[in-house]
Amino acid sequence: xxxxxxxxxxxxxxxxxxxxxxxxxxxxxxxxxxxxxxxxxxxxxxxxxxxxxxxxxxxxxxxxxxxxxxxxxxxxxxxxxxxxxxxxxxxxxxxxxxxxxxxxxxxxxxxxxxxxxxxxxxxxxxxxxxxxxxxxxxxxxxxxxxxxxxxxxxxxxxxxxxxxxxxxxxxxxxxxxxxxxxxxxxxxxxxxxxxxxxxxxxxxxxxxxxxxxxxxxxxxxxxxxxxxxxxxxxxxxxxxxxxxxxxxxxxxxxxxxxxxxxxxxxxxxxxxxxxxxxxxxxxxxxxxxxxxxxxxxxxxxxxxxxxxxxxxxxxxxxxxxxxxxxxxxxxxxxxxxxxxx
Numbered sequence: 001x002x003x004x005x006x007x008x009x010x011x012x013x014x015x016x017x018x019x020x021x022x023x024x025x026x027x028x029x030x031x032x033x034x035x036x037x038x039x040x041x042x043x044x045x046x047x048x049x050x051x052x053x054x055x056x057x058x059x060x061x062x063x064x065x066x067x068x069x070x071x072x073x074x075x076x077x078x079x080x081x082x083x084x085x086x087x088x089x090x091x092x093x094x095x096x097x098x099x100x101x102x103x104x105x106x107x108x109x110x111x112x113x114x115x116x117x118x119x120x121x122x123x124x125x126x127x128x129x130x131x132x133x134x135x136x137x138x139x140x141x142x143x144x145x146x147x148x149x150x151x152x153x154x155x156x157x158x159x160x161x162x163x164x165x166x167x168x169x170x171x172x173x174x175x176x177x178x179x180x181x182x183x184x185x186x187x188x189x190x191x192x193x194x195x196x197x198x199x200x201x202x203x204x205x206x207x208x209x210x211x212x213x214x215x216x217x218x219x220x221x222x223x224x225x226x227x228x229x230x231x232x233x234x235x236x237x238x239x240x241x242x243x244x245x246x247x248x249x250x251x252x253x254x255x256x257x258x259x260x261x262x263x264x265x266x267x268x269x270x271x272x273x274x275x276x277x278x279x280x281x282x283x284x285x286x287x288x289x290x291x292x293x294x295x296x297x298x299x300x301x302x303x304x305x306x307x308x309x310x311x312x313x314x315x316x317x318x319x320x321x322x323x324x325x326x327x328x329x330x331x332x333x334x335x336x337x338x339x340x341x
Contacts, residue, residue, distance in 0.1 A: 024207045027180040031202040031227065034117055034183035041113045048102045059095070117184070117197075125165040125197065126158065132168075132175035132188045132210065135217040135318060136281055136294040141237065150240045151269075153281030154294045155224045156208065158182075159233040163199040176212035179225050185211050200227040207295075216317035222295025243272025244284050244340050255336025258329045263321065270340065280320065287341040293318070305334045 023029060030036040127142040139156055143149045156179075158164050168177050170188035177196065178185040186196040208223030228236070247253045256273065259265060265275035271284040289299055293315050297303040306313075309330060311320040325333065 024205055025180050025209065029181055031200060031204060031206065032182035033199040033201060034197065035181055036201075037113050037116050038184050041109055044109050045106060048106060052099070052102060055095075055098075059091075125163040127165050127167070128156070129167040129169070130156070130177060130188075131171050132177065132214075132221075133171040134173065134215050135210070135221040135315070137208075137221070137223050138171070138281065141240070148241060150237070151282045152240060152285065153289075154222070154291065155226070155289055157226045157228065157233055157236050158198065158200050159230045160200050160203050160227050162230065163197055166196045166198060168194040168196060173214050174212050175210045175214050175221075177208065177223075178211040179206055179208040179223070181206045182225065182227075187212060203227050203229065205290075217296075217315055220294060220296045220315055222291070224290045224295065239288075240285060244270050246272070247336065247339065251332055252336050252339055255332035255334070258325065258333045259336060262325065262329075262333075263323050264333075267320075283337065283340060285340055287338050301334060301338050304337060305330065308333060308337075 027035060027042070028039060030039045129140040129142060131138040131140070137154050137156075139152050139154075141150050141152075166177070166186075168186055168188045169192075170190045172190065174190070175188040176185050177188060179198070182198045182200055183196060186194050188194065204227055206225040206227065208225050210218055210221040212218075214221065247256050259270070260274055265277055267277040267280035268283045269276050269278065271282075275283075287299070291297060292299050292303050292307055293311075296315050297307070303314075308323070308325075311318055311322065
């Protein structure tokens, strides 16, 4: 029965194993230079440690077999050496040498990869500043020309085949920036600025995550990462630099008035409007994002309405206060925010 079950489940087990080595959040599916170098070091460690583990099991089996043979044979007289002592001594000497060689290879491999990561080319790198907050990401695209800088939240767009120099800061507690497909982890520490270089080599959608426990909603602190062609990135950047359009529809204008008149404008900014809050995410192009509340829900009008009506039910413990609105005000506010694309 067990054998039949294993045979029947074999293909599914293979699918599950392969799925664990791929996807939008897998360090075993590198899509950038830094992730590829880290994955190569992991593969080296896996082979060396795997071989050593197998040898340990073989030596353990051999020692049990020898012990059973000795018990079955005639007893040795006092002072008589076992005929297997000399081969055993040679085996132990070889084992020590093999262990030293394995550790030496791992040490050299770690040093080489560490140097490669530290010397990543950043001369023509895209400059991005990422600030981690409980529990969302503020992403600022820097530019020598001040009016070409722009801010978004919980999304990071990168052009393929171009290094990106990420400046990392924390606004409250210790966080950790991690996009497994593109590179390793880097801590964000209050009062300290760290840096990380990412060089994506494959276009696609990837998922970043805070990798340091930072409070109640640590698990719901995701970052959507889009790697796209240089032309698509340029088009996206130009769109992000545009301010929000003044609403022409009376209902959208009503929603804007609710937004500005309520507590929303105290925390959030909308480019081109009088809302200039800096505590919460910038909402200038909110409706163009793939998710709400740092990945807690896929973006939709219904999810947005639920978030505004009761943010604590969607993400308990978050710092967005409840804002009392009647149904008409809520619907108008949702319509306005849903128009910010």
